[in-house]
Amino acid sequence: MKSKKVVSALNHQYVVNDPLHQLFDAVNVISVQGYDEERRVIYWNEGSEILYGYSKEEATGQKLEDLIIPELMSEIVVDAHTNWIKNDVEIPAAELTLRDKNGKDVSVFSSHVMFTNQYNNKQMYCIDIDLTDVRQAQEQAIFKEHMLETIFEAIPDLFFLMESDGTIIDYHACDKGDLYISPEKFIGKNIADFLPQEVVQKFKSHIAKAVKQEKIISFEYELNLPKGLVYFEARISHLKKYKQIMIIVRDITEQHKSAELIRHQAYFDSLTALPNRFLALDRLTQILIEAERHHEKAAVLFLDLDDFKKVNDSLGHEVGDKLLIESAHRLKQVLRKEDTVGRLGGDEFIILLRRLTDHHDALAIAENLLKIFRTPFKIDNRELILTLSIGVAVYPENGNAASDLLRNADTAMYQAKALGRNTYSFFTKEMNIVIQRRLAIEAQLRGALDRHELELYYQPQFEIRKNSIIGAEALLRWNHPTLGNIPPDEFIPIAEHSGLIVPIGQYVIEQALRFLSKWQLSDQKSYTMAVNLSPRQLRDTELLNLIKNTLADVNISFGSLELEITEGVLMNGQSYINEALIEINALGIKLSMDDFGTGYSSLSYLRQYPFDILKIDRSFINGITLNKSDCDLVKATIAMSHSLGLTVVAEGVETKEQLTLLSDLGCDFVQGYYFSKPIPAKQLLDFSAALL
Ligand SMILES: Nc1nc2c(ncn2[C@@H]2O[C@@H]3COP(=O)(O)O[C@H]4[C@@H](O)[C@H](n5cnc6c(=O)[nH]c(N)nc65)O[C@@H]4COP(=O)(O)O[C@H]3[C@H]2O)c(=O)[nH]1
Known part of the structure; x- marks a missing residue:
């Protein structure tokens, strides 16, 4: 149908x-x-x-x-x-x-x-x-191809397609100049035909990994190209379906350089380019591991440039920096190849000596270090002399751990400083005891004021001619519940070093002036009060305000206060010290040079700064009746002081003979155990009242 x-x-x-x-x-x-x-x-x-x-x-x-x-x-x-x-x-x-x-x-x-x-x-x-649909798919494919082309063009990476045996099938390079060799020489060739053996090995093992683990594997390698050493990162991807390998190669030389720079900054001191504390301690740890394994000795040398702070303060940081660079250079000259020198910071250096046979090796190097610093430094047409203090700690005798050795070398360095600087000192157990006590004192001193452990004692001063009290010197006492009575000679330098002297010094000034006011009122005499000032206090911008306010508070004249400073303060030569002394003088406060004769005793200081009083150190007073040289020196000092218009105080007078001799030499005032030891406030009130 x-x-x-x-x-x-x-x-x-x-x-x-x-x-x-x-x-x-x-x-x-x-x-x-x-x-x-x-x-x-x-x-x-x-x-x-x-x-x-x-x-x-x-x-x-x-x-x-x-x-x-x-x-x-x-x-x-x-x-x-x-x-x-x-x-x-x-x-x-x-x-x-x-x-x-x-x-x-x-x-x-x-x-x-x-x-x-x-x-x-x-x-x-x-x-x-x-x-x-077909057209769309075709267009899509063309679009994707174009997109890939554009991406390839935009990315500086190199792309290689290879068989898993390393034969290169295809490549893409945005800039052909990035290729290690021309494409004709590698297309169809195996990487083993043109890459160095160790790089080929790397590729092969990572390709095997990428195939096995079915994920992208990356690794780095380097090639020595005509333009220099170039670092690459390769990422390997296994194209399983095609049994091929895609390798994406990126030039990472710049990142490498930046990473290297960052690494360098993290491990090396930027000024001297020496290993920094971190790296030096790391190396020390390595050296100790090695020394233990081979039953060898090693040594840590802790170096500190003497009075470097003074150079920095007086000549400026630029000169200071140049000195540090030059010092680093000299230190390196003395060392063997296997030794390490590092900068711990500031003017502190560390030297690590490995494979030592005995202490003498370290000693020889320490001596060489001191020697090489004997030649003056030439910085900006200026000749500068810089010395070193060196502390040595030896492994294993002075410690097994890096931190112990470093601490002990540091302790020994302090000992070298105490020995007069420009020398070295080997660590001993006794030093450790000293340093432990020092640390304990510093820790306890921090709370001493709050715990009311500090007290002022007063030592009366006498006018020889009239045989009467003219004032007193305030001397600090610290009675700690467990450490006991700690002498000021021991804790004042620690307070100075840690900066605690500033609040402690303020306490001393306030206490001393309040007592003076009470004392003057009670005896109706215009007594003076001598207070010791540490260098660090002169840097305290609040110091003069505090003095002025306290004097006003307790209604005492400026002339009743004497501030005692030592020559060490003046040696710093810093402008703020000069300014502070001028201001003190302008206010009418008396300035006294303490411990005269113990330091450099530069007479120029007496002319240069507005001193009113000179205190002869008790070490000379001790000898005046015993040896002629001390007597002559004291005689000359008194004469010279008088010619400069200064009043002379002799400290540490213990005997009648000393007093008589000082009287004969024309000394103005005296203080010492002959009259009274430093005593608490209440006792001084009784003592002076009894003499009225
Ligand atoms: N052997 C003997 N010694 C005598 C005699 N007469 C006085 N002295 C001692 O000689 C030292 C004199 O004080 P300095 O030279 O200023 O030396 C002081 C001073 O430099 C420092 N110092 C004490 N109190 C303070 C303070 O409040 N501030 C600062 N910055 N330093 C202080 O500590 C040092 C030691 O003070 P002290 O132990 O109190 O020691 C005092 C005193 O007790 C004597 O006849 N024979």
Whole structure:
């Protein structure tokens, strides 16, 4: 039985063969159209309806060029069709862009056949396959390819595609100049043919890892290229499906340099380029491990530049820095290759000596270090002399751990300083006891004021001529519940070093002046009060305000206060000291040079600074009745002081003979055990009242 559709076609006498139509009707993914000799539609399957949007009814009888052929192609199509009918020139199958009912482009792959029916009429059948999806996929693929190209262009990395045995199949380089060798030399070649052996090994082991672990593996390697050593990072990805390896290589030389710089900054001192504390201690730990393993000795030398602070303060930090650089240079000269010199900070250096046979090796190096510093430094056309104090701790005798050795070498260095500087000192156990006590004192001193452990004692001063009290010197006492009575000679330097002298000194001034006020009132005499000042206190900007306020508070004249300073204070030569002394003098406060004769005793200080009083140290008073030289010195000092308009106080007078001699020499005032030891405030009140 003929179908309805075929019947309609028959009506137009365009029938082809019925079974074929039945087949086309069953397929709707392909468009099949039949045309008569005038290109009128005689057959239009469901696939055509879907593809071109015309229903069969709409299409049937329409001309091909009016239906789905774009205007521009119309003439060509008509000519080709005519040519086929007339001359039997087949229209080849081709990809075409046709047009649907809505005027939209339709991409198809179009094949054509020509039948001649029973009436000898020619009928062309077009079989069109929709290429929209294919086109889209193609476009997508092209787009992706372009995108990849663009990415490749933008990324400076090198991409290599290789077989898992290391044979390079393909590559991509944004800049061909980045390639180690030209592409011809590596495409199709194995990496072993052109890369250094150790790099090939790295590649092979990491490729094996990437294949095994099925993840991206990265590693670093370096190549010696004509432009220098270049560092690379390679990332390996296994393209399992294709049994290929993708390697992405990046030049990381810059990062390497930055990392190296950061590493250098973390481990080396930026001024001298020597290993810093961190690295030096790390090396010390290594040296100790090695020394233990090989049963060897090692030594730690702790070095401190003597009076470096003075150089920095007086000549400026620039000169100080140059001196440090030059010192580092000299230290290196003395050392053996296997030794280490590091800078711990400030003017402190550390030297690590390994593989020593005995102490003498360290001693020889310490001596050489002192020697090499004997040559003056030439900085900015200036000759400077700088000396060293060296503390030595030897492994294993003075400790097994790096920290112990360092601490002990530091202790020994302090000993070298105490010995007069410009020398070395080997650590001994006794030093440790000293340092332990020092640390304990410093720790306890911090709370001493709050715990009211500090008390002022007063030692009366006498005028020789009148044999009467003229004032007293305030001397600090510290009685600690467990450490006992700690002498000021021991705790004052520690207070000075730790800065605690500032609050302690303020306490002393306030206490002493309050007592003076009470004492003056009670005896109705204008006594004076001598108070010791440490160098650090002169840097305290609040000091003078405190003195002025306290004097005003207790209603005491400026002239009743004497501030005692030692020559050491003046040796610093700093401008703030000069300014403070001038201001003290301008206020009318008396200035006294303490311990005269013990230090450098530079007479120029007496002329240079506004002193009122000179105190001869008790070490000379002790000897005046025993040896002529001390007596001559004291005699000369008194004469000289008087010629400069200074009043002379002799300290430490213990005997009547000393007093008589001092009186003969024209000394003005005296203090000492002969009259009274330093005593508590209350006792002094009684003592002086009894003499009234
Ligand atoms: N052998 C003997 N010694 C006598 C005699 N007469 C006095 N002395 C001692 O000689 C020292 C004189 O004090 P200095 O030279 O200023 O030396 C003082 C001073 O430099 C410092 N010092 C004491 N109190 C203070 C203070 O409040 N502030 C500061 N910055 N230093 C202080 O501590 C040093 C020692 O003080 P002290 O132990 O009290 O020692 C005192 C005193 O007790 C004597 O006849 N024979």
